Amino acid sequence: MKLYNISLNSLKRKKTKTALLIFSLFLSVLSVITLLILSNEMQKNISHNLDEYGANILITPKTDEIQYSYGNLNLGSVTYTSNNLSLKELKNISKINHSKNISIVAPKLYVQTVIDGNSLMIAGVDFKQEIRIKKWWKINGQIPGVDDQILIGISVKKKNNLEINDSLLINEKKFHIAGFIESTGSQDDNSVFMSLPVTQTLFDKPDEITLAEVAALCYDCPIEEIVYQTSDMLPGAKVTALKQTIEAKTTAVNSFKKFSVGVSSVIMLISVLMVFSALNSSINERLKEIGVFRAVGMRGFEIVKIILTEITIASFVAALFASIGSFWITRLILPILTDAKDIALAFDYSIPVVAILLSISIAAISGIIPIYRAIKLDPAMALRTL
Amino acid sequence: MSFIEINNLSKKYYNGSQTVNAMVDVNISITDREYLAVTGPSGSGKSTFLSLLGGLNKPTNGSVLIDDINMFELTTNQIASLRREYIGFVFQSFYLINYLTVSENVLLPLAIAGKSQKEQFEMLEKILEKVGIVDKKNRLADELSGGEQQRVAIARALINEPLIILADEPTGNLDSKTGNKILDLFETLNSEGKTIIVVTHDDKVRERTRRVLEFSDGKLIN
Structure with a gap:
């Protein structure tokens, strides 16, 4: 025993x-x-x-700055875009090591145009991704499903007295209003949203994008690491972590x-x-x-x-x-x-x-x-x- | 030459502001192979004497030397080791562990002795045979009669072959026939060389011992 x-x-x-x-x-x-x-x-x-509630990473084209001076007198600087960003290049984001952390990539092409004497911001977007990343959007009507449908911001609706199913002529092409977004308090209120490929064709900017908003899942990976890897993969782009969003989440x-x-x-x-x-x-x-x-x-x-x-x-x-x-x-x-x-x-x-x-x-x-x-x-x- | 030497042994208990003198200045020499009874009325200090002798309790004053080892100069763990080597206890209420079988109860002292299974088995068989309960070895302790339980308790006290048996009213809970058998067993053990000290107020037990120590109010009076 x-x-x-x-x-x-x-x-x-x-x-x-x-x-x-x-x-x-x-x-x-x-x-x-x-x-x-x-x-x-x-x-x-x-x-x-x-992480999916809005972007935490912003991808924009790289900009350069030129300093003007005369002798010792500094005359200020001018910033200019050295590269345009392309959709093809953006797709490289899926090749980064932490690609499984990339939840949403929402590319956008912004074009300024004039309709009936009013200046309007046209935003070419991938609706599927845009709706996912902007969970706060409240849409009256429908999300555009075909190429000739658009979504308008509340200010555009009011300024032009537009209703759902009305048509709007943009760059000589007729679009139907599928729905409008209720007030967001952002530039989205003044924008007209249409499909990204349609915008690129309509304004003759093939494959071009202005920026991309990215929602990265950062629970098990620091955002700085994702930003670093993305910058490496997109040499022509400036990749920025949106500190305010990250801090709020943290x-x-x-x-x-x-x-x-x-x-x-x-x-x-x-x-x-x-x-x-x-x-x-x-x-x-x-x-x-x-x-x-x-x-x-x-x-x-x-x-x-x-x-x-x-x-x-x-x-x-x-x-x-x-x-x-x-x-x-x-x-x-x-x-x-x-x-x-x-x-x-x-x-x-x-x-x-x-x-x-x-x-x-x-x-x-x-x-x-x-x-x-x-x-x-x-x-x-x-x-x-x- | 004395085997157990008790010098100026005193024990006081404190109960609030009251002091109880349970043992007062006791001096005794006990030789090897003695068989003695400790008697006296209830509360006279018999059980206190036995627990001090077995190192279950510490005295207020005095010393107990067993085989020239001063017990109370040792640490608690050293006293436990000394007890394991020299002393076997037999209690009136048997104090068997209910959830253990007869064999397991008897083997308790060997659980810490570092003996092999084979050695333990051999010692167990021998001791169970001696106390006459071989056939009950796989029964749980509380399934036995009083006499059988006391035999188990004696077997447990003997298994590690101690030189001293301290028994506190060993026949107190037994009928006279069973009690006599236990006393016969004690006589046999004494003749085999064990020193046996029995606390009792039963005259029949006292008569079978060779020396009697009588206590009253914590004092050794005879």
Whole structure:
């Protein structure tokens, strides 16, 4: 017989006590692990949604600057576009190392034109991408589906007294208004949106674009890295990270992270107290046993070994059940919390490892005082408790 | 030459502002292979004497030397080791571990002795045979009668072959027939070389020992 036989028999034959200890550890680990997985997935989800809510990278043609001076007198500078950006070149963005992080690329060609004496901004866009990146657009009518349909900003509608299905002559080509965008407070209110290829043909700017807005998913990759790789791939372009957007996202995600850590800590504390209570009552009921162990000559650390072996085995079993439980609970709850129907949550094999470590830690922290009491117990007193 | 030397042994308990003198200045020499009874009325200090002798309790004053080792100069863990080597306890309430079988209860002292499975098995068979409970070895402790449980407790006290047996009212919870069998067993063990110290207030037990120590109010009076 070895010391671990005592622990194993204690667990095996004191079924109710063992079940209670495993159940309290199971509940503790289940709550903490589920909350950690949920908050991690929700952080990803929030981050993903925020990343797609408008661009966080702007790609524009490279500009150069010429300084004018006369003797020592500085006369200022003139900025000019050294290259035009092409759609073909923009497609190279899919070749960067972090291409899987590129969620939306919305190219645009802006052309200034005059209609009925009014100056108008024409924006050639890829509607599918544009709608994805500008989630705040509220469209009355339809998104243009064919080449001769356009979308107009609210100011254009009001200034020209236009309605859905009205037609508008642009560069001698007739377009039908499929819908208008409600006020956005941006330059979009003064713009007319049409398909990018149609704009390029209409204004004789084949393959040309003015800029591209990019939504990159930056949860697991720093935006600077994506900007760097994109700049490398598009030598004629100036690639800029939109700091304000990124900071806003980072702040939102960090706030959520802090909240999750706070809630997890509270749950962890409650768990420790719950397990402490189970262990403490178990030690109280084992005073006689500890006295006997002492009487037969066991030393303090040998009694600790017996109790720790029991706790470790119980923690291990509880952690395994909690890993499986947390996975299934997360699968059920996550779609409700994130409103996403297509979440494919794969079982992460690091979860049981984390669960086991967590379970053992909770048990060890909870067990410090009861175990200390056990080894400090006066054996004569322990035997007298009966 | 004395095997156990007790000098000026005193034990005080403090209960709030009250001080209870459980043992007052006791001096005794016990030689090797003695069989002695410790008697006295309830609360006279018999059990305190036994727990001090076994190192389960620490005295307020005085010393206990076993085989020239001053027990209370040792650390708690060293006392535990000394106890494992020299002393076997037998209690009135048996104090068996309910979730362990007879064999497991008896083998408890060997769980930390570093003996091989084979050695443990051989020692177990021998001791169970001696106390007459070989056929019960796979039963759980609480499935046995009182007499059988006391035999298990004695087997547990003997398994690591200690030189001293300390027994606290070993027949107190047994009927007279079973009690007599236990006392027969003690006599056999004493004749085999064990020093046996029995706390009792039963005259039948006292009569079978060779020396009697009588306590009253924590003092050795006879």
